[in-house]
Amino acid sequence: MDELFPRPPVVIAPGAVHVPGWLDLPAQQRLLADCRAWARPPAGLRTVRMPSGGQMSVRMVCLGWHWYPYGYARTVVDGDGAPVKPFPARLARLAAQAVTDAYGEEPPESPESPESPESPELASGGYDVALINYYDRGAAMGMHRDSDEKSAAPVVSLSLGDTCVFRFGNIRSRNRPWTDVELRSGDLFVFGGPSRRAFHGVPRTLPGTGPAALGLTGRLNVTLRVSGL
Template sequence: MNEVLPGFGPGPRPRTRPAPGAVHVPDWLSLEEQRELVAVCREWARGPVPIRHTRLPGGGVMSVRTVCVGWHWQPYAYRRTADDVNGAAVAPFPDWMVALGRRAVADAYEDASAAAGYTPDTALINFYDGRAKMGMHQDKDERTGDPVVSLSLGDTCLFRFGNTETRTRPYTDIELASGDLFVFGGASRFAYHGVTKVYPGTGDPATGLAGGRLNITMRVTGLE
């Protein structure tokens, strides 16, 4: 029997709701949209603030590499300048990403009114090589409860989506493939989540990403 690689099973993958307010929409981005996002992420990775491994206050270093737009995230706050990297102002958050975020929220919740007023102003772009992981954590440095929009590009990963109280069970493991959309808001906005594994070689080189996984998460900071 032939092995079925993660994210490449037979037939279309269904939309799922692993928790209230959390929605996984497979194959949401077209191949052309994926190529465009990979290209712009590559530009952002060059600067004005280059992509880097974030150093945590305790001295640890994250295995993913990160670059930000709109606001610079450094543990555990947002700033306009990357004081922990090179002191430069981050690239501005483009209007087309606001429109993409609104479309994502409307499509995920299947309700155009759900995206009314949704105005993301920052994005964290994380690059995972074949060994990188992301421990269970909450996105709670923002001052609003607006949904988080997550887009996957490149290699498939195993994404663990948990609960709002603890890093442990109950949680749901979901394979996120290139082009997938994951939105979490409402009762699940502050759920713990992480990436336990990346499956090297599962991405389509036609996206322009030769290997690894890019994850774009759009957020509303609530900052002036």
């Protein structure tokens, strides 16, 4: 359904930008069809078990590099052992365009601090890994930060299906201050520069809020990163 009043882009924190409605419905449908293909075995959708023994309520499939707690591999080391599916060039192009649309031609620089990645990867290029998270009813993601990459490139996040509450915090701890952002199907969220190591999570999704024409029950989050590996 079209917005009566279009939602403008919003800077949530330095280097963190929410761009509502970045993907139109046909683009969402194409990306969803791709995600369904990527989710098939081998190296398909899996439940992630943490070292503590608990398991994430969100299910995941990876492209390019396989993420597991807390590292990357070329095979599904915590699943069926199959080689990870390749990272498509079209996702790299999509990520580069997302960074440009969020920031303009000059991405924000990461501060020189222990919290910053060390690799001098270009912020708008070199994307080589995707984490695709599926949230069914009741699934959530605790506060965490994306710290297993060796690159300072911004994280690109795309939403499909049900709306979620995305909690974007600070770089120091999982505690306040944070900002809750409503991410709807087609929305883009990019965080880099001073916010690259910010804690973030999804405390809840809103079942039944996705566009009916998409044909998706639940929520998909497609997260694109530069591994620096």
